[in-house]
Amino acid sequence: MFNDFDQVRKWEMYGIVWIIVVGSLLHFIYDISGKSPIIGAFSPVNESLWEHLKLGYFPLLLFSIFEYWFIRHKVNSFFLPKTIGIIAMEVFIVIVFYSYTFFTKKANFIIDISSFILGAIICQLISYRLMKVHINKALDYIGLVLFALIGYAFVYFTFNPPELEIFLDPKTKKYGI
Numbered sequence: 001m002f003n004d005f006d007q008v009r010k011w012e013m014y015g016i017v018w019i020i021v022v023g024s025l026l027h028f029i030y031d032i033s034g035k036s037p038i039i040g041a042f043s044p045v046n047e048s049l050w051e052h053l054k055l056g057y058f059p060l061l062l063f064s065i066f067e068y069w070f071i072r073h074k075v076n077s078f079f080l081p082k083t084i085g086i087i088a089m090e091v092f093i094v095i096v097f098y099s100y101t102f103f104t105k106k107a108n109f110i111i112d113i114s115s116f117i118l119g120a121i122i123c124q125l126i127s128y129r130l131m132k133v134h135i136n137k138a139l140d141y142i143g144l145v146l147f148a149l150i151g152y153a154f155v156y157f158t159f160n161p162p163e164l165e166i167f168l169d170p171k172t173k174k175y176g177i
């Protein structure tokens with residue numbers, strides 16, 4: 001017989017697949033949309049590392065909205081684990097990218113895809129482990145606010161990117177949308 005955390009583990013594993021599939025599809029949506037600014041707010045608008053980090057965040061956001069209603073009574077916390085998970089994913093991808101490009105001086109599609117997949121796994125495993133921990137409700141809601149602020153930053157910096165390397169499209173040498 002399954003206990004609540006077995007069911008939560010299944011949801012987190014489904015989340016890995018969702019993030020990978022939806023994130024991969026999201027990569028192409030901006031161009032398919034005719035470069036709609038509305039679509040660009042949630043999908044990559046150029047080849048910068050920053051824009052590609054959206055591929056993990058927004059699929060996780062959609063999955064989490066749905067998942068929350070099914071597991072909220074089965075976990076000790078939800079929002080802070082999801083926030084820590086997405087931060088871990090994004091930091092992992094950034095570290096991998098800048099580590100290998102430091103030596104190779106160019107991006108590698110296979111490494112980038114692999115780090116995205118591993119990042120999704122890391123995100124969901126961290127979320128699952130932390131959902132078992134009793135976290136003060138106030139901290140959990142702070143996690144929700146932080147999660148929302150991360151999303152806001154993705155949208156804001158698509159339209160107002162600072163001139164930093166992470167925001168630079170290596171192909172066009174331009175920033176943002």
